[in-house]
Amino acid sequence: MTGRSSFLIVANRLPVDRTIEPDGTASWRRSPGGLVTAIAPVMQRRHGAWAGWHGAPNEKLAPFEQDGMNLIPVPLSGREVELYYEGFSNATLWPLYHDVVAPPIFDREMWETYRAVNERFANAAADAAEKGAVVWVQDYQLQLVPAMLRRLRPDLRIGFFLHIPFPPTELFWRLPWRKDLVEGLLGADLVGFQLPGGASNFRRLCRRLLGLPYKGNEIFLDDRVVTTQAFPISVDFGQLDSLVRDPQIMARAKEIRVELGDPEHVLLGVDRLDYTKGIGQRLEAFGELLKDGRLAPNEAVFVQIATPSRERVEEYKRLRDDIELQVGRINGEHAQLGYQPVQYFHQSYDHAELAALYLAADVMVVTPLRDGMNLVAKEYVSCHHDLHGALVLSEFAGAADELRQAYLVNPYDVEDVKRQMLAAMRATPHELARRMRTMRRRVATYDVDRWASEFLNALETPASQTSTRRSASWRSG
Ligand code: ADP
Ligand code: F6P
Secondary structure: OOOOOEEEEEEEEEEEEEEOOOOOHHHHHOOOHHHHHHHHHHHOOOOOEEEOOOOOOOOOOOOEEEEEEEEEEOOOOOHHHHHHHHHHHHHHHHHOOOOOOOOOOOHHHHHHHHHHHHHHHHHHHHHHEEEEOOOOOOOHOOOOOHHHHHHHOOOOOEEEEEOOOOOOOHHHOOOOOOOHHHHHOOOOOOOEOOOOOEEEEEEHHHHHHHHEEEOOOOOEEOEEEEEEEEEOOOHHHHHHHOOOOOOOHHHHHHHHHHHOOOOOEEEEEEEOHHHHHHHHHHHHHHHHHHHHHHOOOOOEEEEEEEEEEOOOOHHHHHHHHHHHHHHHHHHHHHEEEEEEEEEEEOOOOOHHHHHHHHHOOOOOEEOOOOOOOOOOHHHHHHOOOOOOOEEEEEEHHHHHHHOOOOEEEEEOOHHHHHHHHHHHHHOOOOHHHHHHHHHHHHHHOHHHHHHHHHHHHHHHOOOOOOOOOOOOOOOOO
């Protein structure tokens, strides 16, 4: 790759990870998570560049091209992976922003490393962007980049999108570095959130922490205006919809049901193995349905796919042990020869196999304790042109704002989860079709392309330049 780009994505990860095989050979594989799922198709359609870490420590790589994308690897040392990625990003910010479902760690060395790594990403972006370029910075790992980049390159148009929830002021206030993070984000022209609640949490915080006035979506700085807005992220509906119409995928879906022993109901969970996802809560509900006798033996199989994630972080290690123990207990108590009620896979799957699994499942169970959006829920809906299938969805997932026809649950209420799982299994085809049709209409309309184009249109349309802080005659909105 040569030259600079007029459109640049900056994210912690590149869309591909470099993995070293046991025999020492290196290969590339798609990186996990919703961010890559959403941005990769957008990037393939626009000709830009993507700066991010390539997933392996202590390795410097030259820019390269892959699947029609120009990729700029940003190196991280082993120690930086520990302190910036596993540490400040995933042991401090991740739990804090997800309603403190695990205790966040506040550590000064982690913070210093986070700052230094953000500086490196900002430098990489400043080098790669042509004059006046649009730079779109992604997610909580890089919250300082917008301000750092603006200092280096005031000519750029800078957007930031937060893929995870933005917490209420009372939680954010605990952060010893709260002011630095907010000032970092305010370097952007547009700060995007999944839901309107996240955007208003941020505006209120700016007023309380920095005394900045706002009106509507706009926050007024001395010399510029920062727009804050919700853009609910989505999936490539069209691509998934046509994938599941492929006869090979349909045949594979049928085969999966046979391999599972052809039960009356196939329930499915697909997540990164993360403590925010409520995997334990849904397994508990399923186990109790078997125990109570409300599900007959052999009537239902629960397939839980849990992609390995952040495996060196303490909380994630503990979670894996807990889930595997729980799966073992349920199967120990309820399995019969030839029947295992929970089928658990700690593995990653390719697109086609995942689509066949979605198609094979009668009930998709998505029960996060807190989730910015949850693309798995939208992927499931995109795969059911047959109008069969029910979605059990946590009220605490961003997707619940749009997918109101799901069987909505409070994941903290095990009786509620049991009731809604049963209701989903017992619903008539007519009821399922009614709900699925409305949800599909929503995801088909607000797909990932619409998400990206709405964000980029808003970014490329400057906010009311005249209404700076000095010209604002009031203090708050
Ligand atoms: P998060 O961003 O927190 O991981 P999302 O539900 O928004 O959660 O996105 C997860 C993405 O990762 C989805 O696109 C989903 O298809 C993908 N994914 C999850 N589990 C697997 C798996 N086992 N194999 C392959 N892809 C997976
Ligand atoms: O969507 C949230 C997110 O944290 C992304 O930023 C990230 O790429 C993805 O989940 C997967 O997490 P990780 O990159 O830590 O494996």
